[in-house]
Amino acid sequence: MKRFAGWSLAFPATLLIVVFLVLPVLATIWTTFTTPAGPFATYLSFFGSSFRRTVLFRTIQVSLAVTAIALVVGFLTAYVVSRAPGWLKSILIIAAVFPLLTGVVVRSFAWLIILGKNGILNSTLLNLGLISEPITMLYTQGAVIVAMVYLFVPLMILTLVGVLESIPDDLIQASASLGAKPSATFMQVTLPLAVPGLIVGAVLVFTGSFTSYATPQLLGGEQVMMMGTLMYQQAMVTFDWVAASTIAAVMVVITIAIVAAMNAVARRLNPMAT
Amino acid sequence: MTRNIHPLLIAGTVLVFMFLVGPLIIVLGAALSDTTYLTFPPQGLSLRWFENIFQIDAFRRTIFTSLQIALLSTTIALIIGIPAAYALNRHRIQLPGWLSTLFILPVLVPELVLGFSLLKNLAVQFNSPIYISLLFGHSLIVLPYVVRVISASLASFDFSIEEAAISLGSPPLKTFFTILLPNVRSGVIAAFILAFITSINDVSISIFLTGPGLSTLPIQLLAHMEQFFDPTVASVSVLLMLLTVAVMAVVERTLGLTFLAK
Known part of the structure; x- marks a missing residue:
């Protein structure tokens, strides 16, 4: 019953x-396995095309860069936020939640205004006399990485503030009272205890970057094609649905493999579990 | 209280928060500009780009569609998500282990893949209205928010109250509406509002499930940006940011914003 x-x-x-x-x-x-050409033909053609291989490697490269930057920036910021006095902490959390709840189109659009040919950054640099003509910043890998870091840093900060706050203060005090310098406490107590949280954050950011669409579309365009934009182009512009399905399958497999692998690593590394 | 934090770290944190908030202030400034092109700082203050939103037919239509899809999909997710969250918390032992894995799938499967699959294997394959796929696609991506927030509310609910009601002869449905639901009310409100904003902002599912005659606001914004570079997009962005402020106020009063850091 x-x-x-x-x-x-x-x-x-x-x-x-x-x-x-x-x-x-x-x-x-x-x-993708039932095409007339045979079960693995679509995958052979995907990995056989140097253009598509380039897109795959570029997507991995951009996602890794975004994850690494977001990890470092997010962790250091979360560390400061978690130790800030109550009123300041509330303000900082609001300042991180606000961009997080603002849509991806709005947040990418902001970078379009900043990085454009007549954008804020170019006109500032021109006025300061640092450059003599506008630099091309849009539709570069750098633009996509900056906008994606912007997209994911709030998520990383909030995830890690939660993790850092759950570390018992006794441990930090015990370390200090046993004579460890703040830097030693940070490296030997705080950081190892935060590793599972860092892994969760890294997985969220990597898979989010790997499967993103709006940001690479707006800031990368045709020049910086990524898996998401390539999939859209194949499905809706060239109407090659088998190719689009193949990209979809590759995205699903890579996403699930990374989540599963990181879950296993996190379980091993969690010092509280032993 | 800022215990032993290196001044460099504090300076870095200040920079990070300027990086987080600055771009959104720039959008606000650009929306208020009186010029026909995007610029910051704004030249002359004007609200005419806000008026312009409602003069463009496509924006009026897509704002309406987005609100409709967000309301309907969130309602569907609440109606099926609340009982599911209850079952996953209260009957976990009786349910098979793969069921909780199944409930993670909407987060795990990339939204682009879901959107494309709904288009290809549901809308086109069965020649079904694309609206159905758009609606249920949105219900799917907001379902995890509902399950997670309601589960958190249930964790602090004292189930002995429910047992008392049942042992005194209250029928299950009546118990649900008079005992359980009022006790998780703030969770329901928070789940609703978080799901709503997620649906409103979605691009990855909607991009495949819109077309001539049916589009959502973010998709219309993307299309507009490809043709025009005027402050209209900035003013729509400001409207969406006002919505974010409202959402944050509701979340703060129900769950507390720190819930989002858990």
Whole structure:
């Protein structure tokens, strides 16, 4: 009876996920193996095309750069925020939540105004006499990386503030009272205890960057094509749905593999679990 | 209280927060400019670009569609998400382990893949209205917010109150509406508002599920930006930021903003 109650309550949501997510996505992946040319033909052609390989490597490269920058910036900022006095902490959290809840189009658009040919950065540099003509900043890998770091730093800060606040203060005080310098306490107590949180943050940022669409579309354009923009182009511009499905399958496999691998690593590294 | 923090770290933090807030202030400035092109600092103050939003038919239409999709998808997610969260918390032992994995899938599967799959295997394959795919696609991506927020509310709910009601003869549905729901009310409000803003801002699912005659506000913004570089997009952005402020106020009063850091 209880088993039935649990099932019937979870059933509508389960049905939604199965019908509108599991089946359509599996069907997309299935079609990549059932082309007339043979089961792996689409993958051979994906990895055989140097253009598509370049897009894949560029996407990995950009995502890794964004993850690394967001980790360092986010962790150091979260460290300061978590030790700030109460009123200041509230203000800082508001300042991090605000961009987080603001849409990706608005946040990417801001960088379009800043980095454009007649944008704020170029006109400032021109006025200061540092450059004699506008530099091309839009539609470069750098522009995409900056805008994505902007996108993900708030998420990283908030994730890590939560993690850092959950570290018992006793441990920090114990370390200090045993004579460790603040830097030693940071390196030997705070940092190791934050590792599981850093892994969670890194996975969120990497998979988010890897599968993003709006930011590379607006700030990278055709020149800095990434997996998401390439998939859209194949599906909606050239109408090659088999190629688009192949990119989709590659994205799903890489995302799930990274999440699974990092889960395993996080479980191993968690010093509290042992 | 700022215990032993290196001054360089504090300076770095100040820079990071300038980096976080600065671009949004620039958008606000650009929206208020009286010029026909995007510029900052604004030259002359004017609200005419805000008026312009409502003069462009496509914006009027897509604002309406976005609000409609957000309201409907959030309602669907609440109706099916609240019982699911209850089952996952209260009947976890009776339910198979893969069920909680299934509930992570909407977060795990890239939204672009979901949007494309709904277009290809539902809208086109079965020749079904694209609106259906758009609506249920949005319900799917907001469902995890609902389940997570309601689960957090249930964690602090004292289930013995519910048991007392049942043992005194209250039927299950009545118990749900008179005992459980009022007790997780703030969680429901927070879940609603977080789901709502997520739906309003979505690009990755909607990009595949819009087309002639059906579009959402962020997709219309993207299309507009590709053709024009006037302050209209900035003023729509400011409207969306005002919505964000309202959402933050509601989250602060219900869950507390620090919930988002958990």
